[in-house]
Amino acid sequence: MFDLKPIGKVASPLASLADAPRQADEGAPAAWLVFEPDMLEGLRDLKVGDEVVVVTWLDRARRDVLSVRPRGDASRPPEGVFSTRAPHRPNPIGLHHTTVLAIDGVRVQVTSLEALDGTPVIDLKPALAADVAQR
Template identity: 50%
Template sequence: MSSTPAHFEVRAVGLVRSPLTDRAGAPRQADEDAPPAEIVLDPRFAAAAADLRPGMRVVLLTWLHAGSRDVLAVHPRGDRTRPATGVFATRSPDRPNPIGLHEVTLTAVSPQVLGVAGLEAIDGTPILDIKPVLGGVETR
């Protein structure tokens, strides 16, 4: 492995708009009653969403901007009575590179705004990419 870090660039394709405003008030996982949210696409990337439809399942890659990048171990679900676990075995936003993976259902699609259900990310979270789930439709 090289001792010099590789340089690369990532651009956000959109931002989360959500009533969740801080980590403390956010659910730990989407199945814990995450409120409806929206993804506001950067206008330069709106054409990339042309084939998305309500009811589709997609994975959102996010940059968890409120996560701490110097944390390597956490107590699962913030419970200090549980032993600390390495962050690569958890869903914590605290990690060396705080990239989040969120499987959500599209509830609405317009040229620049995607309605989503099941997103536990807080307001202002950058969206790095959107990937369809194979099989593509809501199954819950």
């Protein structure tokens, strides 16, 4: 077994699942990533304009779901959860491609984040050139 240690939390105007868009490109607001103070050294080379992937733990997601109707569309046939980006899944890890808007100490503001307020942040990684090209 292994342990995941949250390194911060999302500060967002999205307070409930009903408020959140299904994907970032469906009107997700900018949000702040508020890192633990001991993470400051890890943020030192981050710059405004950097494209990053925020890795979150979708703590309010169900973990017993193995099939879904994509985008909640009842007219579509069910698909296995691993061929979708559904938040409800055995290990509810969220991947969010964003751009850094501002940096204020341990607070980093990013674009279009569909994660709810208080969602644990478990990692932050630079986006690869292939990720940027797909955007």
